[in-house]
Amino acid sequence: MSIARALRARGRRAASRALHRGWEAVRKAGAVTAEQPGLLHFGALGPGAKFAFPTGTIFGERWIRIGAETGIGDHVSLSAGLAPGHDLGTRPIVTIGERCTIGRGSHIVGHHSIVIGDDVWTGPYVYITDQNHSYADPDQPIGRQWPVNDTVEIGDGSWLGAGAIILPGARLGRNVVVAAGSVVRGVVPDHSVVAGVPAKVVRRYDPATGWDPPLRNIPVGIPEGVTHEQLVALIEQAESRTSD
Numbered sequence: 370m371s372i373a374r375a376l377r378a379r380g381r382r383a384a385s386r387a388l389h390r391g392w393e394a395v396r397k398a399g400a401v402t403a404e405q406p407g408l409l410h411f412g413a414l415g416p417g418a419k420f421a422f423p424t425g426t427i428f429g430e431r432w433i434r435i436g437a438e439t440g441i442g443d444h445v446s447l448s449a450g451l452a453p454g455h456d457l458g459t460r461p462i463v464t465i466g467e468r469c470t471i472g473r474g475s476h477i478v479g480h481h482s483i484v485i486g487d488d489v490w491t492g493p494y495v496y497i498t499d500q501n502h503s504y505a506d507p508d509q510p511i512g513r514q515w516p517v518n519d520t521v522e523i524g525d526g527s528w529l530g531a532g533a534i535i536l537p538g539a540r541l542g543r544n545v546v547v548a549a550g551s552v553v554r555g556v557v558p559d560h561s562v563v564a565g566v567p568a569k570v571v572r573r574y575d576p577a578t579g580w581d582p583p584l585r586n587i588p589v590g591i592p593e594g595v596t597h598e599q600l601v602a603l604i605e606q607a608e609s610r611t612s613d
Contacts (some may be wrong), residue, residue, distance in 0.1 A: 396422045401441075411435060412461055420445070425476070428453040432462040433479070436487065439465055442473035451477045471495075472531070481518035481537075489523055492531030492549060497521060499537045524559065 387514045399422030401407055403414045411430045415437030420427075422443065429449030441447070449455075449462035458587075464481035465471070466487035475491055477483060478498040504513040518536035523529075527541055541547070541557045548564035548571075557563055558585030560574035574580050596602070 370559070388523075399423065415439065415467065421473070424593040425474070429455060429457065429462065429479075432457045432460075433465075434461045434463070435465045436467035436469065438467055439469040439471075441471045441495070442475065444474045445471055446476045446478070448477075451480065465508045466525070480516070482520040484521070485523045486525035486527070486543070488528075492533070494531060495529050495533050495535070497523075497535040501537045 388530055391392060395487050399407070400612075401409055401420035401424065403418060403421070406414065409427060409430050411433050413434040415435060417438035418435050418440070420441040424441075425444045425446030430447075432449035433447060435441075442512055446465065447463065450457050463477060463483045463485075465477075465485045466489065468488050468529065470490040471477070472491045472493035472495060474493050475495040476497070476501065477485075478496075480498075480500040483497060483501075484500050489570040498514045500518050502511050503517050504511045506514055513526040520540075521535060521537060521542045523535065524541050524543040524545060526545070529535070529547045530551070532550045533547045534552045534565060535541075535547075536552065539551070539553045539555065539557070542559035542561070544558050544560050546562040547557075547568065548562065549566050550566070551568040552566045553563060553568040557568075557570070561570050562572040563569060564571050572580060589605065593597075
């Protein structure tokens with residue numbers, strides 16, 4: 370390699386490092402927290418809660434409450450009301466509990482009432498809404514017909530897989546698993562797994578008889594206070610058992 374080419378390659382590496390360091394600094398500065406809210410004014414944003422930067426579309430935050438230690442991924446859109454400036458009264462429209470994780474690119478679109486419990490985790494690109502278009506009048510374009518609202522509730526400890534869609538009127542119990550890509554409406558019992566379009570219960574837990582159908586593999590629980598290094602070791606052990 371000639372000296373000129375070597376110098377150009379070194380310059381490109383230096384520029385790349387500088388760009389990534391600069392972007393990391395921007396991401397840290399742009400993160401939204403209770404201490405660093407930027408231009409946003411949430412109804413509540415608990416201690417330790419954080420929005421990754423860049424955020425998605427956020428408006429109506431006065432009617433949005435987020436619990437402590439909840440993490441919101443980058444490009445997540447979170448809204449209350451039809452448009453910015455919509456007065457929604459005194460009660461919260463979107464409530465997200467404590468220690469939740471909302472995956473990147475997800476949308477939570479509230480108009481009436483969305484309540485997400487504590488310790489709820491979602492994969493990326495999940496869509497949750499409490500409003501649906503109406504099509505009752507066949508002579509009017511659907512976009513011009515008044516929408517229909519219905520409360521959405523997601524119980525504590527639930528997990529929503531990537532790309533899941535939660536429709537108006539959905540009421541998920543505690544520790545519910547929603548398979549990736551599922552479309553959920555209606556009532557989902559505690560400790561159940563749902564999958565499909567529309568989603569149906571494919572596995573349930575009964576305290577007397579256990580899981581139906583039975584689990585093929587029973588994973589090892591994560592101990593309290595485990596360090597990152599210990600967690601990596603546990604993952605490697607689990608993978609080793611699975612491959613045996």
